[in-house]
Amino acid sequence: MDGTLDHVMVRVSDLAASVDWYQTHLDYEEKGRHEGDGFTIVYLGPADMHQEGAMLELTHNEGETPTVGDAWGHVAVRVPEGELESAYEQLLDGGVSDYRDPESCGGKYAFVKDPDGHEIELVERDHGRLWSLDHTMLRVEDADRAIGFWGRKFEYELAGRWEASTFANYFLEPAGAAPEAMSVELTYNYDGRTYEHGDAWGHLAVRAHDLQEDWAQLLTREAPAYRPPSENENRYGFTKTPSGHEIELLERDPDADSLFPF
Template structure:
């Protein structure tokens, strides 16, 4: 299964405020927009995004001005060149971004800020050849059973475990598509050993996997016992959704590289 991570979707309470924040501080540009009857979807990303780089999808639903950021959703991580973490963090501080977790408090290895809705954004250091400045590096979700979570991604989507970090009380596992480009986004699975459970919250949307053949890959997922949440037929054969073992929604979408729009509508 060709399962490049296409985008990560977050819900926002004020679309204009969120767009201004991402365009000003992360230098993102609007790639495409869809206006529904009571919702708006905007795709964002760096100007020079790699063909396998992931987009950020911001969704605003009319009448939802008070979103709950649950703890099942962790963060998105964005890239800066190695050795430039402090410089870029200070730039964000000078621009008025909330001082959440500075590089010093994170051992000089990474830092965190928050967007207007409280979504956490990690800043990580990467080789400049591994993606544009501020490009999406990974999305972190919390899981209640590490073995089931790893099994879900490795068996159903044929992802590889590319790294792990184990501490006394928790572990992080990173998975990505087999033979993924260096610029591609990964998924970080965080497992806490204390047996806690998590709340999704309505500010967390979904991950999206780009596939070669929506119908064929959907049937393959069902054969591998992935949940039949929203099948292609119910979505006019434009996209589909399954869920992982913790209820995180995962969209499947088939892209037409010749299409005028990023949206299949």
């Protein structure tokens, strides 16, 4: 299994407005688009993305307004070291609403929101393209079980942790992942709270070397067969984490004419 995180999917209520927001404020370009029966999918990302970089997938279902839950936290985008304040001010000057400025976050990070209320964290990094995806944060109710899931099913390793008096953050990624690759952040709150998923956050996608072989391996490792490849014309499959986050498994051919396996 490759294990590289390929994209993170979020649902949006106004596709044109969301595409414009990411193109205007994060300088994303459209990587691909698929028009389906009652829905549209658009892949976005910075120009000249690293081969292990992750894309943002926007999905719009006609006539639906997604509901944001709290089981998904945010996506984080990179800014150069020492430029957090100026990057945040650039977004505000461009018309993005003030949400959580660097000062309120101890000068270590900041947050804005996109038109549907998806939270976007700004983090300083000495690698990766400006605004490229750094990590996706998921909230979990059992940290040990969640870390074990990613380790046993996908062979992810614990790359970092940060523990406070009331919560802990755990960062996981495939062994040997490039610094430019996106990682998973698991957030565990010690107070035993539970979370609502809503439908505004969709899934994370993991790249497979061979879809059928890697799917069979997931089942051997007792991953839930949520939406098997056989139910999706053998183009992709979905499993779920113990907390109910959907994980897509798909092959990615860099020489293909289209990003979509349809």
